Amino acid sequence: MKATQTIRDRVICIVGLGYVGLTLAVAMADCGFRVHGLEVRDDVLASLSKGEPHFWEPRLADKLKRVIDKHRLTFSKEPDPKFPATVYVITVGTPFRDGSIYLGAVQHSAKQVAAVMTDGALVILRSTVRLGTAREVVKPILDATRRKFDLAVCPERTLEGHALAELHELPQIIGAEDPDVRARCAHMFGVLTPTTVALSSLEAAELTKLVDNTYRDVTFAFANEVAKLCSHAGLSAREILRAGRLGYPRNKVARPGPVGGPCLEKDPHILFESGSVYGVTMGITQASRAINEGQPADTVALIKEQTDAMKGFPKSPRITLAGVAFKGRPPTDDLRGTMAKPILEALREAFPKGRFKTFDAVVPREASQEFFGIEAAVTLQDAFADANIVVIANDHPVFQSADIASLARNMNAPGIVYDYWSMHDDIEESMPEGVRYLALGGERYQS
DSSP: OOOOTTOSOOEEEEEOOSHHHHHHHHHHHHTTOEEEEEOOOHHHHHHHHTTOOSSOOTTHHHHHHHHHHTTOEEEESSOOTTSOOSEEEEOOOOOEETTEEOOHHHHHHHHHHHHHOOTTEEEEEOSOOOTTHIIIIIHHHHHTTTOOEEEEEOOOOOOTTSHHHHHHHSOEEEEOSSHHHHHHHHHHHTTTOSOEEEESSHHHHHHHHHHHHHHHHHHHHHHHHHHHHHHHHTOOHHHHHHHHHTTOTTOOOOOOOOOOHHHHTTHHHHHHHHHHHTTOOOHHHHHHHHHHHHHHHHHHHHHHHHHHTSTTOOSSOEEEEEOOSSOTTTTOOOOTTOTHHHHHHHHHHHOTTOEEEEEOSSSOHHHHHHHHSSEEOSSHHHHHTTOSEEEEOSOOHHHHHSOHHHHHTTSOSSEEEEETTOOOSSOGGGSOTTEEEEETTSOOOOO
C-alpha cells in the first residue's frame, strides 16, 4: 500500500538510524513516505551514503538502495530546519549502564526535535524506556519551545531477521491520552500495518513493551532452570519438555538456551527499575534475569568438570566458540547483548591457558575479531579443526544441518562438543573415539 494524499502526515523525520530506526525508515519510504533520518555516528552515515546498511537484515540492502534512488530517504548528522517534517520518531538506543537505563540519547534527540519542529508536530517515542520517560523527560523539553505538539509512545516490537516483514504484520501499539492523537498515529501507521492497538496513556504503551519482553525472559529462565536440574539429575530436558508439550495445550515451556540480545538483556532490568520508582519489587523479573545471566558460569563449570575427568586432556586446550551473534534464528549479525561474551569470559576463567577462536555463519570475520579480540575461523570446518572444545552458543541453521560427528573427527581427542541448543539427538554413538557430545539439559556424561 502506498501513501496517498489522504494521509495527513507524509513527511517523517526519524531520529536514530540503528536497527529500529533504519528498518522503520526504509519501510516507510518504501510505502511512499518522504523520510529523513538523523544519525550521530559518522561510520553509519558513511555506510548509508554508499547505499549500504550497517547491519544485516533480509532484503534491507535492496530496499535501502531503492528508496535512496527514488529520493524518498535522506539522512544527516544535524537536523535540517528546512525539511518539512510533520512527524518526528525517536528511535535511539537506551542501553543499561551501571544498574540504570541511560536516557542521554533520548534527551539529546528530544532537543534536536525541539529545535526544528513547527506548531502541530507529532512526536513519537519509539525507544524502549523506563516507565514515565515520555512524560517526565521528553515532554518538558518539547514544552519549553512553547509550540503546540502531539506526543505519543509507539514502541518497536519487531524481531531481528524478520523486521521488515513484521513492520507490515504486527499490530502497532499506540499510547496517548488524546483520542485525536491516537487516531493520527493510527492513520499514519495504518499504511504499514492493518492493525493498531490504542492505549489510554503514554505510560501504558511504555509498560506494554517492557512486559512483552520480560515475559519472554521469564519463560526462558524457567526452561533454563529445568535444564540445569536435568543436567545434574542425569535426565534430558529436551525429552521432558517435548513430551510435556505434545498434545497438552497448557504447556508452553520455551526451549532452554542462552538468553541475551539488545532487548532481553536490558528490558527486564528497565522493568525492575520502573517498579522501584513506585516502591514495587519485581521479584520474578529479578530472579529470572539472574538465572539467565548465571547460565554461562553454570554450564562452563559442567564442561570443566567433564574435561577434568578426561585422561590426557591438555592444560592448554584449543577452544572454539561457535555462533557468536546473540541469536541464530532468524539469523542476524547483531553482537549487542550476545551471551557469547560472558560464555567466553567463563571459558577463559575455567581454562586460563586455553587458545581461543570464534566462528559465526553471519557475523563478518573482521567484526567478530574486533569484538572478541581473538581469531575468527572462516568456515565451520576450520572451527572444529584441531579443537579440544567446541561450544555452540546459538541455534543458527548451519549448526542444525551440520554433520557434527563428521566435523568432530577433525578435533583433537580427548575433546567435547557442547551444544547449548540440544540440536542433535542420539549423536553420542556416532562421535569419534575420545570426543563427547554434551547438550544443555542433556543426560549428564558420567566419566
